[in-house]
Every structure is written in C-alpha cells, then in structure tokens.
Amino acid sequence: MARARTCMPCTIVIKLGTSSIVHETTHQPLLSTLSAVVETVLKLRSLGHKVVLVSSGAIGVGLKRMEIPSRPKVLSKSQALAAIGQGRLIALWDSLFSHLGQPIAQILLTRGDISDRTRYLNAVNTLTELLSMGVVPIVNENDTISVSEIKFGDNDTLSAITSGMIHADYLFLLTDVDGLYTANPRKDPNAQAIEVVDSVQAIRSQVSTKTLGSHLGTGGMESKLIAAEIAAEVGVATAICSSKHPERILDIINYDKATRVASHSGPGTPREPGSGRSSPTPLRVSTPSGPSSTTSEETTPGPRTLSLPSIPTPPPERPPHTLFTPSATPMRDLKSWTSHTLWPAGSVVIDAGAHTVLSRRESGGRLLPAGVVGVIGTFASGQAVRIVIRRRTGMTQEPEQITTISTSSTIKRTYATDSPMSEPGTPAIQPAASLTSSISTIEHLPRAMSIDSNPVSNPSPLVTTWEDEPRADDRDDFPTSGADWEIFEVGRGLANYNSAQIKRVKGTKSSNIPHVLGYADSEYVVENVTIRIPP
Numbered sequence: 001m002a003r004a005r006t007c008m009p010c011t012i013v014i015k016l017g018t019s020s021i022v023h024e025t026t027h028q029p030l031l032s033t034l035s036a037v038v039e040t041v042l043k044l045r046s047l048g049h050k051v052v053l054v055s056s057g058a059i060g061v062g063l064k065r066m067e068i069p070s071r072p073k074v075l076s077k078s079q080a081l082a083a084i085g086q087g088r089l090i091a092l093w094d095s096l097f098s099h100l101g102q103p104i105a106q107i108l109l110t111r112g113d114i115s116d117r118t119r120y121l122n123a124v125n126t127l128t129e130l131l132s133m134g135v136v137p138i139v140n141e142n143d144t145i146s147v148s149e150i151k152f153g154d155n156d157t158l159s160a161i162t163s164g165m166i167h168a169d170y171l172f173l174l175t176d177v178d179g180l181y182t183a184n185p186r187k188d189p190n191a192q193a194i195e196v197v198d199s200v201q202a203i204r205s206q207v208s209t210k211t212l213g214s215h216l217g218t219g220g221m222e223s224k225l226i227a228a229e230i231a232a233e234v235g236v237a238t239a240i241c242s243s244k245h246p247e248r249i250l251d252i253i254n255y256d257k258a259t260r261v262a263s264h265s266g267p268g269t270p271r272e273p274g275s276g277r278s279s280p281t282p283l284r285v286s287t288p289s290g291p292s293s294t295t296s297e298e299t300t301p302g303p304r305t306l307s308l309p310s311i312p313t314p315p316p317e318r319p320p321h322t323l324f325t326p327s328a329t330p331m332r333d334l335k336s337w338t339s340h341t342l343w344p345a346g347s348v349v350i351d352a353g354a355h356t357v358l359s360r361r362e363s364g365g366r367l368l369p370a371g372v373v374g375v376i377g378t379f380a381s382g383q384a385v386r387i388v389i390r391r392r393t394g395m396t397q398e399p400e401q402i403t404t405i406s407t408s409s410t411i412k413r414t415y416a417t418d419s420p421m422s423e424p425g426t427p428a429i430q431p432a433a434s435l436t437s438s439i440s441t442i443e444h445l446p447r448a449m450s451i452d453s454n455p456v457s458n459p460s461p462l463v464t465t466w467e468d469e470p471r472a473d474d475r476d477d478f479p480t481s482g483a484d485w486e487i488f489e490v491g492r493g494l495a496n497y498n499s500a501q502i503k504r505v506k507g508t509k510s511s512n513i514p515h516v517l518g519y520a521d522s523e524y525v526v527e528n529v530t531i532r533i534p535p
C-alpha cells in the first residue's frame with residue numbers, strides 16, 4: 001500500500017513556481033499568495049505534518065531588484081539575477097514565517113550535488129534533521145553555480161527529487177491552473193479537467209502541455225508530468241493545484257484519505273465527482289494493461305464522467321486538483337538516486353555529420369540543435385540522455401554489438417533481470433544476434449560493450465527496431481512507411497533542454513532557440529557528450 005494512503009502525520013513537499021511568487025510582468029512579489037502559503041504551512045505543521053517548500057522566484061525577484069523587464073536569454077545573466085534575487089527571496093520567506101514564529105532554512109542544490117552519493121546523503125541528512133527540529137526547509141536550485149551540465153533546469157524536477165530524498169508522502173505542485181486539463185482551459189472551453197492519473201505515460205497522449213507555462217518560469221505542464229512521474233516512481237503522490245488557494249492542500253489530503261478509506265470499504269466504491277471543477281467531465285487515466293492497451297475510459301465514446309454509486313460516509317467535497325497516484329512498488333532509494341541523477345531518461349537522435357563532429361575532441365562534446373534529427377522518450381533538462389544514430393535495418397553490424405531497446409508503448413517490452421539497466425519502466429536491453437531472439441542477460445555482450453550505471457564511462461550500444469507503429473510523438477521524427485529504422489547508441493550526454501524543447505528546435509540553428517523557446521540557457525542542446533562508438 002502506498003504511503004500516501006496511510007500517513008498521519010505526513011511529509012509534504014510544496015513547490016511554488018516563479019509565476020506563483022512574483023507577478024508575471026511587474027515582478028512584484030505576490031504577497032497575498034505567499035502569506036496564504038505561510039498560513040497553510042503553519043496549519044499543516046500544527047497538525048503534525050512535516051513540510052518542505054521548494055521555492056522558485058530568485059530570478060524573478062532579481063529582475064525586480066534590478067528593474068530589468070524580462071528574463072535574460074543568456075545563462076550567466078540569469079545566474080547573476082538569481083544571485084541577486086535569492087537572498088531577497090529567502091529574506092521575504094523568513095520575514096513572513098517569522099511573523100508566525102516559524103524557523104526556516106535555506107537549501108540550495110544542484111544536480112551535481114546529488115549526483116555524488118556522499119553529498120546526496122548529506123543533503124538527505126540535513127533535510128531530515130531540519131524536519132525533526134521543526135524547521136521548514138526552503139529548497140531552490142543553486143542557480144549561480146548550476147552550469148548547464150549540472151542543472152535541474154526547472155524546479156518541478158527538483159521538487160520531485162527532493163520528495164524522493166525525504167520519502168515524502170505528497171508533492172504539491174502549486175501553479176497558475178488548478179490541475180491538468182486535456183487542453184488549455186483558458187483558451188479551449190471544451191478542455192476537460194483530469195482528476196486522477198494512474199499512469200503519466202497514458203496521460204501524455206491525452207493532454208496538450210505545450211500551451212501552459214508562464215514567461216518567467218521554465219517548467220510548464222510537461223515538466224510537471226515529468227515531476228509527477230519521478231515522484232510516482234519513488235512512492236510519492238503528486239497533486240497539481242492552484243497557487244491561489246494553498247489552503248486547499250489540507251482539503252486535498254483529507255479528500256484523498258477519505259476517498260481511499262471509502263474505496264477500501266467495498267468494491268466499486270466511488271470517487272466524489274469533481275464538484276467545484278470548471279469541467280463537467282473529469283477524467284481518470286489509468287495504467288494501460290499492456291503496451292498498447294487503453295483503459296475503458298479511453299475507449300468508451302461520449303462523456304467520460306465516472307459513475308458514482310452512493311457511499312455510506314461521503315468524502316469531503318473534492319477540491320479542484322489533479323492527483324497522480326504513486327507507484328505501489330516504489331524504487332528503493334539507491335535505485336531512485338541512480339535512476340534520476342545519472343540514468344539516461346531518453347535518447348537524442350543525431351545525424352551522421354553530428355556523429356562525426358562529436359567524435360572529434362575539439363567538439364568539446366557539445367551538440368548543436370542542427371545535428372538533431374529526433375528525440376525518443378521524455379526527459380527533463382539536466383538529465384542524462386543516450387546519443388543515438390539511425391540507419392536502415394540490414395546494414396552490416398557486428399551482431400554482438402547490437403542490443404535492442406524498446407522505446408515506445410507500442411513496442412514489445414521485456415526486461416533484463418540482472419543488470420543495472422533493468423529498472424521497470426526503462427527500456428529492455430537484449431543481445432540481438434537475432435533481433436527476435438529471446439532475452440538473456442547482458443553478460444553476453446563483449447566486455448567492451450558491457451553496461452554499467454555510469455553513462456559517461458561506459459555507455460552501451462543499442463539498436464531500436466520498430467516492431468510496431470511508433471507513437472504519435474515519434475512519428476514526425478522517424479519515417480515509417482516501408483522503412484525499418486534502427487537506432488544505434490553511440491554515446492551519452494546531459495540534456496540542456498527537455499525532450500519537448502529539443503524536438504521543437506531540432507534541425508535548426510542555435511540562434512533560433514530563443515525565438516522558438518522564449519529563452520536560451522545554452523546554444524547546445526546536449527553537453528558533456530562522450531562518443532564511445534565513432535563513425
């Protein structure tokens with residue numbers, strides 16, 4: 001049973017994005033929102049809950065201090081503004097919490113900090129100690145020293161990793177909408193609110209994440225899905241809800257507990273309808289039973305409101321929010337650490353020219369968007385990615401150098417059992433002397449091709465074959481009509497942008513990045529690339 005069903009008191013992480021902390025255009029701090037957050041945290045604390053805040057806003061506060069109208073496109077300028085703003089941001093929080101006698105602490109992290117196991121454990125110990133002292137830790141990315149290869153990139157990802165570090169029960173992503181919708185609710189009157197998500201993978205095909213997100217933040221809805229996915233894997237329930245109503249956090253916890261109690265009181269016990277929601281047809285999206293299967297909600301035409309028989313003790317009114325249910329079998333700490341700090345979360349497909357350039361020492365291991373032809377999977381900026389090339393099947397290849405990887409929900413998934421790469425949810429790796437051969441262990445790979453958990457020191461070669469229709473996401477990247485493309489891993493690197501962003505800038509010049517994305521932290525889409533298999 002997931003912890004979120006039983007915790008009392010609970011450990012709660014509350015993340016506020018930039019748009020919830022400063023006004024989007026004036027950059028004035030949103031004092032009423034911040035005060036309401038402080039009151040909510042105090043209320044939660046008075047009930048015995050432990051609370052960690054993840055607060056963005058350093059750059060936004062820095063913009064106001066320097067009277068600069070918009071977020072700079074250049075990384076070093078953003079870092080300077082973060083240095084200016086972070087002190088004032090934490091002073092603001094300290095001032096608000098001090099009025100209610102609540103001590104706080106500042107924790108600034110980079111991905112580099114938590115990639116080192118000792119430093120990671122030190123951060124865990126400090127957070128744990130602070131919570132046991134009754135302090136509210138306030139976490140932000142250490143922007144000033146977060147060069148692109150060690151950046152989390154957005155605080156949604158940071159908050160999910162923080163949740164895993166302290167084995168939180170709930171992660172609340174407070175934002176400028178009251179949950180996840182099938183489309184942008186500000187623009188599309190038919191946008192449907194989604195109440196419960198059991199599978200982030202399944203929800204991706206049903207929602208549009210492109211249109212949400214503010215000018216100041218870097219996150220947006222896609223990064224919230226990534227965060228929810230990371231949190232779910234480590235056993236944390238994630239709720240997306242409105243930063244205008246932080247007091248609803250307690251209502252959401254009560255509602256979640258009440259509905260879980262109710263749902264355990266008998267089979268078929270219902271969930272409360274989305275009272276107070278702006279959408280009349282809330283959805284629940286569950287894990288597909290197989291790679292290409294869909295839930296009954298997904299396949300049943302017409303309105304997809306849940307049917308709700310009566311229950312003996314009705315749960316409280318459902319506050320607007322989207323709840324992502326945690327995995328019933330969360331990863332162990334070490335696995336989650338390895339997975340989310342070093343593990344390649346996806347692949348960037350490059351062309352032959354980029355492969356040649358990256359293989360030269362003078363390239364510095366930096367990949368320009370012009371050399372990218374596709375993106376596979378979903379990853380956040382700062383995560384490790386595979387660098388892969390594509391070619392038609394049937395080309396000469398040493399059989400023992402070929403492994404296969406499943407990259408799409410429509411592709412048969414199998415998992416090796418004895419390797420560090422055999423996390424559920426990660427692609428299957430299998431020797432492919434025959435691509436249809438059954439899976440065995442990776443010891444069959446030649447020593448030079450053996451796989452360890454360090455992507456830089458020992459990336460593994462792999463080949464992807466499309467055994468089925470690629471997902472819609474993949475379709476624009478890979479021609480499928482009559483073509484069997486193989487994807488062959490040649491190296492690994494660290495993404496400077498998330499998968500959706502790299503898709504948008506692939507094949508273009510670096511100078512286009514600010515125009516397409518609205519900002520540019522780097523002219524390179526992937527850095528620290530180590531090519532292990534030269535052209």
Ligand SMILES: N[C@@H](CCC(=O)OP(=O)(O)O)C(=O)O
Nearest residue numbers: 017018057058059217218219
């Ligand atoms: N660490 C940065 C925030 C990064 C960011 O943009 O986060 P978010 O607003 O949550 O998308 C800051 O404090 O300004």
